Amino acid sequence: MKTESKLQQILDNGQFGVTAEIGPPKHSSSEGMRHHAHMLKEHVDATNITDNQTAIVRLSSIAAGVHILDSGIEPIVQMTCRDRNRIAMQSDLMGAYSLGMRNVLCLSGDHQQFGNHPTSKNVYDVDSMQLIQLLRRMRDEKKFFSGEEIKEHEPRFFIGAVANPFADPFEYRVARLEKKVEAGAEFIQTQCIFDMERFERFMEMVRARGIDERVHILAGVTPLKGWRAAKYIQNNVSGMIVPEELVQRLKSAEDPKKEGVNICVEQIKYIKENIKGVHGVHIMAIAWEEVVPEIVERCGLYPRPKIN
Amino acid sequence: MIIAQQKPVKDIAAMISDCNKVLFVGCAGCVTVCLAGGEKETEILASSLRIMRKLEHKPIETVTFTATRQCDPEYIVALDNMVQEVDAIVSLACGVGVQYLAERFKDKWVVPALDTKFIGGATEHGVWEEKCGLCGDCVLHLTGGICPIIRCSKSILNGPCGGSQYGKCEISKDVDCAWQLIYDRMTALGKLDKLMEIQPPKDWTKSRDGGPRRAVREDVMIG
Amino acid sequence: MPCSGTIDHRVILHAFEDGADGVFVAGCMEGDCHFLKGNIRGKKRVQYVKQILDEIGFGSERVEFFNLSAAQGQRFAEIVKEMTERIMQLGPNPLTSNPDGKEGGIA
Structure with missing residues (x-):
């Protein structure tokens, strides 16, 4: 199903997509986001806008989407299942569409215990799998999730989901990805890849099931600023794997930041050239957005295709 | 106490449709008091399923037992010998009992016969209401x-x-x-x-x- | 049984499992129970068993509850006749392999 998403056009054309990420601030000014958007706009096809990531209250992802769109980048609105029930989700999705957003990424969301309101309730009225179905039902069947008809102007999003090749049980991650495709996901962004060997094994299983031919898979990468960041992720973030040699390489580097960028560029080039079935890259430069243009250029992914 | 209610017999039958010998385990705790999964309800359910399966020309053999409490490991040890020959276990306990049985009998298909509804009390014989969240x-x-x-x-x-x-x-x-x-x-x-x-x-x-x-x-x- | 209020669901189900073609439970007239509400309990249990039998596809027609007093010999004969006719129409218990199986367990 064709939507008005530019990202979809690029991916459907068979071009190697590039997306990045912008995290809304913990205040009510759009200045910083606009600044980041201007910095990225020539170098990426779309940017994700995180939805209260790590359960920390931030400016609304949909409101942020308006600022990003206004700054000349196509937003991918992230929607987690933690904070809204199905009524609020559908309402926000229609609102987002009315504001010009054309891509949604469905995810469970981090548990609130990690955020700045650990004593809050969580919702999870629908899960990420069901949210994909909800979006498909609204778009393809012109129905609300309950089955009630949407008489006109149904939201027509390009529907994304996530996959984490580094979480367990490893083999089931591939089956679950297939389940998301069955549910209706059209593009997939993966968790940050540091353990390339494991990602290759993951993609091998993905190809064996033919999943890469049914969905656009964008490999997630993150440039690291130094060995401490690597060590932190290695020890403290559930569902991520950072090989020790990567930590050591950053530790022994003369200029760790430069080395972090080098590693990221190597990863992207390797993925693009050697791992079949990957249709793009999703660069999550956490609090380091300014480095994205350099990475994109050094990977030979600049200029980006023009879509009207 | 925990209030539970039995699922429709057809739903339970569907869970064990491919089994030939099944153990039905009642619980003498809360679900006996709320008349959902005590000894009597266990035997009624087993009898109902035997009749149903016989009508379908796929007779089923049943074993019934009511544990003092399914939510205490010491009371489900008694089932060790009974589970050997059965293809499945139907638990008439609350969700806790079902899980305790599934944990102990790792290679057995353990299914719930009840829907665990809430914790509450009786207002009259046959009527229970929710009181605690x-x-x-x-x-x-x-x-x-x-x-x-x-x-x-x-x-x-x-x-x-x-x-x-x-x-x-x-x-x-x-x-x-x-x-x-x-x-x-x-x-x-x-x-x-x-x-x-x-x-x-x-x-x-x-x-x-x-x-x-x-x-x-x-x-x-x-x- | 000393009172229809002592009837147990299992007794009726087991009767059918054992091959009974029909079961009827006779309780005292309503309001005449020596144990106050025994006959009402009995009636409700029979209703519950009927519900189960319908649910499992056996059908509820083979079991019935009747109220009559010990002095109503003729009424008893009528009920037996009525029940016998009903069971004859229904045919033998579908659980029995012997199609000529005897009818009527009386509880």
């Missing part, structure tokens, strides 16, 4: 002994909301407004001033939102 942080001392967490449809801590009318909740004329009851009782007790205190948002980490809970009494634990 298991929030892990009791507020009954603030609300005149009436639980706003489970008896208010919105779990409002500073109620009643605008939908309360004639003592009833906006969701149904058959549902009492918990906050009307709280107000009436606090008035009768001369403690209305207590309701003027703004109750802060609850700490839901003590409820299910903080993940699965555990209670420990170290003084009674023996290494």
Whole structure:
């Protein structure tokens, strides 16, 4: 199903997509986001806008989407299942569409215990799998999730989901990805890849099931600023794997930041050239957005295709 | 106590449709009291399924047993010999019992015969109602002994909301407004001033939102 | 049984499992129970068993509850006749492999 998403056009054309990420601030000014958007706009096809990531209250992802769109980048609105029930989700999705957003990424969301309101309730009225179905039902069947008809102007999003090749049980991650495709996901962004060997094994299983031919898979990468960041992720973030040699390489580097960028560029080039079935890259430069243009250029992914 | 109700027999039959010999395990705890999964209900269910399967020309052999409590490992040990020859175990306990059986008998297909509904009590023989929301942080001392967490449809801590009318909740004329009851009782007790205190948002980490809970009494634990 | 209020669901189900073609439970007239509400309990249990039998596809027609007093010999004969006719029409218990199986367990 064709939507008005530019990202979809690029991916459907068979071009190697590039997306990045912008995290809304913990205040009510759009200045910083606009600044980041201007910095990225020539170098990426779309940017994700995180939805209260790590359960920390931030400016609304949909409101942020308006600022990003206004700054000349196509937003991918992230929607987690933690904070809204199905009524609020559908309402926000229609609102987002009315504001010009054309891509949604469905995810469970981090548990609130990690955020700045650990004593809050969580919702999870629908899960990420069901949210994909909800979006498909609204778009393809012109129905609300309950089955009630949407008489006109149904939201027509390009529907994304996530996959984490580094979480367990490893083999089931591939089956679950297939389940998301069955549910209706059209593009997939993966968790940050540091353990390339494991990602290759993951993609091998993905190809064996033919999943890469049914969905656009964008490999997630993150440039690291130094060995401490690597060590932190290695020890403290559930569902991520950072090989020790990567930590050591950053530790022994003369200029760790430069080395972090080098590693990221190597990863992207390797993925693009050697791992079949990957249709793009999703660069999550956490609090380091300014480095994205350099990475994109050094990977030979600049200029980006023009879509009207 | 935990209140449960039996699933439709057809649903239970579907769970064990490919089994030839099945063990039905009742529980002598809460579900006996609420007439859902005691010895009698266990035998009725087993008999019903035998008849049903015989009508389908796929006879089933049943074994029945009622454990003192399925939520205590020591009482399900007694099943060790019985499970050997069966293809499946149907538990007539609450969700706890089903899981204890599944944990102990790892290679057996263990299925639930009941829907675990709530914790509450009886108002008359055959009628049970929900009374506690298991929030892990009791507020009954603030609300005149009436639980706003489970008896208010919105779990409002500073109620009643605008939908309360004639003592009833906006969701149904058959549902009492918990906050009307709280107000009436606090008035009768001369403690209305207590309701003027703004109750802060609850700490839901003590409820299910903080993940699965555990209670420990170290003084009674023996290494 | 000393009172229809002592009837147990299992007794009726087992009777059918054992091959009974029909079961009827006779209780005292309503309001005449020596144990106050025994006959009402009995009637409700029979209704519950009927519900189960319908649910599992056996059909509820083979079991019935009747109220009559010990002095109503003729009424008893009528009920037996009525029940026998009903069971004859229904045919033998579908659970029995022997199609000529005897009818009527009386509890």
